[in-house]
Amino acid sequence: MSTSPFRVVVAGGGVAGIEALLTLHALAGDRVELTLADAEPDFVYRPMKVAEPFARGLARRYPIADMARDTGARLVADAVTAVDPDACVASTAGGRELRYDALLLATGARSVPAFAHALTWDDRSGPDALAGLLGDIEHGHVRRLAFVVPPGPGWPLPAYELALMTARAARDAQTRPQITIITPEVAPLAIFGAQATAAVKADLDAAGIGFHGASYVEIETGRAATVVVHPGMRRIEVDRVVALPHLRGRAPSGIPADADGFVHVDAHGKVTGLAHVWAAGDGIAFPVKFGGLAAEQADAAAEAIAQLAGADIVPRPFKPVLRGRLLTGHGERYMHHIAGGGGGGGEVADHTLWWPPSKVAGRRLAPYLTARDETPLLGHGPGMAGLAVQTDLARELTAASA
Numbered sequence: 001m002s003t004s005p006f007r008v009v010v011a012g013g014g015v016a017g018i019e020a021l022l023t024l025h026a027l028a029g030d031r032v033e034l035t036l037a038d039a040e041p042d043f044v045y046r047p048m049k050v051a052e053p054f055a056r057g058l059a060r061r062y063p064i065a066d067m068a069r070d071t072g073a074r075l076v077a078d079a080v081t082a083v084d085p086d087a088c089v090a091s092t093a094g095g096r097e098l099r100y101d102a103l104l105l106a107t108g109a110r111s112v113p114a115f116a117h118a119l120t121w122d123d124r125s126g127p128d129a130l131a132g133l134l135g136d137i138e139h140g141h142v143r144r145l146a147f148v149v150p151p152g153p154g155w156p157l158p159a160y161e162l163a164l165m166t167a168r169a170a171r172d173a174q175t176r177p178q179i180t181i182i183t184p185e186v187a188p189l190a191i192f193g194a195q196a197t198a199a200v201k202a203d204l205d206a207a208g209i210g211f212h213g214a215s216y217v218e219i220e221t222g223r224a225a226t227v228v229v230h231p232g233m234r235r236i237e238v239d240r241v242v243a244l245p246h247l248r249g250r251a252p253s254g255i256p257a258d259a260d261g262f263v264h265v266d267a268h269g270k271v272t273g274l275a276h277v278w279a280a281g282d283g284i285a286f287p288v289k290f291g292g293l294a295a296e297q298a299d300a301a302a303e304a305i306a307q308l309a310g311a312d313i314v315p316r317p318f319k320p321v322l323r324g325r326l327l328t329g330h331g332e333r334y335m336h337h338i339a340g341g342g343g344g345g346g347e348v349a350d351h352t353l354w355w356p357p358s359k360v361a362g363r364r365l366a367p368y369l370t371a372r373d374e375t376p377l378l379g380h381g382p383g384m385a386g387l388a389v390q391t392d393l394a395r396e397l398t399a400a401s402a
Helices: 015-031 046-054 064-070 127-138 157-172 194-207 291-308 365-372 393-401
Strands: 006-011 032-037 042-044 061-063 074-076 080-084 089-092 097-099 102-105 109-112 144-148 178-182 209-212 216-219 225-230 234-238 240-243 246-249 277-279 321-327 332-338 347-349
Touching: 006 015, 015 032, 015 064, 015 291, 015 365, 032 064, 042 064, 046 127, 046 157, 046 321, 061 064, 064 074, 102 291, 127 157, 127 240, 144 157, 144 225, 144 234, 157 178, 157 194, 157 209, 157 321, 178 234, 194 209, 194 332, 194 347, 225 240, 277 291, 291 321
Parallel strands: 006 032, 006 102, 032 074, 102 277, 144 178, 144 240, 178 209
Antiparallel strands: 042 061, 080 089, 089 097, 109 246, 216 225, 225 234, 321 332, 332 347
């Protein structure tokens, strides 16, 4: 007697959503009937958005319809806006009802400007967002510039990339504005450990970029601003401020969330208090919002769902592993750190520490995107496309030689 496939709805076609689809397709196969719901036509590789204003790279686009086809998923070109957990029904903005046996929320977060008198940059900003600022720097109209990381959940790395690449652009234009980074972090990119902090500090010093850590700011005026740095009430006069945004969750109606819209989950991505709902990515209540972590969270949730669908696997809980690729004014730094894994120094190098060497080291997403490209994401030779990959070269090579 045939058994109906286990119905899985994935809400959201970003990093977490596509990683989850790839994992479910690989682990559960015909045991699951996959549906992807997303209103956007394309998956956008957003981590490279930061490079566009400096002509250092492009945020590539991939049709979501192709990704759904490749994973055997039905595509619903609409966003999930409400969920009835008791009836196991997800409703879309257009009024469609999607019945599920398991729902995986990958609805992400939305950006909210942290300051009224600042230029807000996030990974949805186009290359023109910084065009005016870079033009004014080139013509010598900006002498003092602050890049600000606000407190709260987020990802600080783009602030360093923007500061370092702006310093390089100013140097090329033979102008040298005073550039400062102000951040709640106690040290530059401290989340990656002591080795990365030392390397990034050296990059900042070489570029002449100041650093104010363990700090947050108030901006007293507009275009020419006085930045008040707390604690200590230090006042820094600047001509412009570029700030990363505050983030807010986008939990659909019917899903329990905290005051900022983020969803609480367990180590396997199961939403607290709900029997058939999982969540992964920027929309969950985890302090670090980063594509690589979103992919790891999606893997944990997808493995749990695949086991429930009958796959012969033991689901692994989410254990944060940070892999960061920092664009600097002169090259790149690769940083690797296992949160809570001991040996708190982490690793840092100017060559790749994982493969493919993408900014989002998703276990399945990174090789999938690399195989789709005529050349890999980051400019290595075309012969590398489609290779079998390892997402953590350093750890795998160490294990192989043990």
